[in-house]
Amino acid sequence: MDKGFEAREFVKKIRPYKPGKPIEEVVRELHLKGEIIKLASNENPLGTSPLALEAMQKALNESYLYPDDNCFYLIRKLASRLGVDPENIIAGNGSVEILPLLTLAYLGPEYSAIVSQGSFIWYKIAINIAAGELIEVPLKNHMRDLNAMRSAIKENTKIIFLDNPMNPLGIINTRDEIENFFRQIPDNILVVMDEAYHQYIVNKPEYPDSFKYYKEGKNIIILHTFSKIYGLAGARLGYGLADEEIISNLMKLRISFNVNRISQVAGIAALDDYEHVKRGRAVNDAGKEFLYDAYKKLGFFYLPTYGNFIFVDFEKDSNIISESLQREGIITRTLKQYGFPNALRITIGTEEQNKQLIKALKKIL
Numbered sequence: 440m441d442k443g444f445e446a447r448e449f450v451k452k453i454r455p456y457k458p459g460k461p462i463e464e465v466v467r468e469l470h471l472k473g474e475i476i477k478l479a480s481n482e483n484p485l486g487t488s489p490l491a492l493e494a495m496q497k498a499l500n501e502s503y504l505y506p507d508d509n510c511f512y513l514i515r516k517l518a519s520r521l522g523v524d525p526e527n528i529i530a531g532n533g534s535v536e537i538l539p540l541l542t543l544a545y546l547g548p549e550y551s552a553i554v555s556q557g558s559f560i561w562y563k564i565a566i567n568i569a570a571g572e573l574i575e576v577p578l579k580n581h582m583r584d585l586n587a588m589r590s591a592i593k594e595n596t597k598i599i600f601l602d603n604p605m606n607p608l609g610i611i612n613t614r615d616e617i618e619n620f621f622r623q624i625p626d627n628i629l630v631v632m633d634e635a636y637h638q639y640i641v642n643k644p645e646y647p648d649s650f651k652y653y654k655e656g657k658n659i660i661i662l663h664t665f666s667k668i669y670g671l672a673g674a675r676l677g678y679g680l681a682d683e684e685i686i687s688n689l690m691k692l693r694i695s696f697n698v699n700r701i702s703q704v705a706g707i708a709a710l711d712d713y714e715h716v717k718r719g720r721a722v723n724d725a726g727k728e729f730l731y732d733a734y735k736k737l738g739f740f741y742l743p744t745y746g747n748f749i750f751v752d753f754e755k756d757s758n759i760i761s762e763s764l765q766r767e768g769i770i771t772r773t774l775k776q777y778g779f780p781n782a783l784r785i786t787i788g789t790e791e792q793n794k795q796l797i798k799a800l801k802k803i804l
């Protein structure tokens with residue numbers, strides 16, 4: 440188009456997010472028949488929380504009504520679970536919705552934000568949406584280097600993004616590292632602590648308690664999602680927890696009715712589905728051990744994970760492996776976009792799915 444009608448410069452710089460391929464797309468492209476196994480987007484292989492499913496089915500009849508704009512019952516329930524006030528919580532259309540709200544509220548061209556290499560890619564997109572300055576800090580031996588992140592702070596730095604566990608690496612910064620970090624950074628920098636996979640982690644004393652920092656009055660927003668262990672990725676629901684003033688600023692920027700009524704009831708019901716969470720965790724733990732063992736035997740480099748996915752480096756172009764796996768009906772995630780051309784991020788599936796994956800890998804390699 441040449442009409443002298445151009446987007447603003449910062450928009451041109453935005454590189455859109457490329458999500459894991461949906462099953463429908465792979466089936467369409469490759470004319471596949473039979474069961475397709477999706478291990479590309481860290482969804483719960485056990486499916487949707489049954490309690491959430493039942494609640495959603497009941498709510499369908501009311502689809503003609505706008506939802507409750509304030510997510511009153513969902514936010515009250517979350518607040519009482521977490522021991523905070525409802526004013527400390529914002530619900531989002533997925534936790535990812537909260538990222539651009541944060542950068543729009545606090546960033547802008549005159550400010551910078553810091554991310555680590557190997558972090559969830561949406562942080563960079565959110566920074567670009569607000570035309571903020573991006574400071575990306577390299578990894579050190581496949582680990583996030585918090586000391587280097589601290590040293591990268593500039594006068595104009597407003598936000599630091601930390602996913603813990605990191606996606607796609609699956610690793611964490613430990614309690615001691617995070618404690619040190621908070622002690623050393625200025626209070627006027629907001630730390631975004633994105634804990635999308637926190638429910639997969641129990642009895643791990645090395646995993647930091649981010650609520651501690653919130654309670655101490657640190658400048659922090661904690662992000663959680665219903666997409667992972669609750670099996671509600673398709674319903675799009677997440678939330679942020681922070682100081683009331685931060686939340687009220689984010690609320691001004693969101694679109695009305697950002698969380699639909701079906702997702703609101705799903706979230707409320709899912710919070711009581713302890714059984715689904717327990718099963719999800721057990722399947723994940725068992726799958727992790729099986730896959731570690733299999734990857735070891737096959738001689739692949741992998742990173743031990745705290746999430747429901749494993750970073751595997753094949754030491755050759757992973758596009759070839761991913762495409763071959765797709766022809767076997769298994770969808771995985773390539774990590775070129777993340778700067779790892781030889782690695783795949785593979786979600787931990789059910790016992791059967793994991794076996795199929797290893798069988799397919801043996802076949803194609």
Ligand SMILES: Cc1ncc(COP(=O)(O)O)c(C=O)c1O
Binds near residue numbers: 633
């Ligand atoms: C670290 C991290 N944060 C956020 C998200 C997105 O969560 P949601 O589905 O709630 O937008 C993901 C999804 O993969 C993630 O890995």
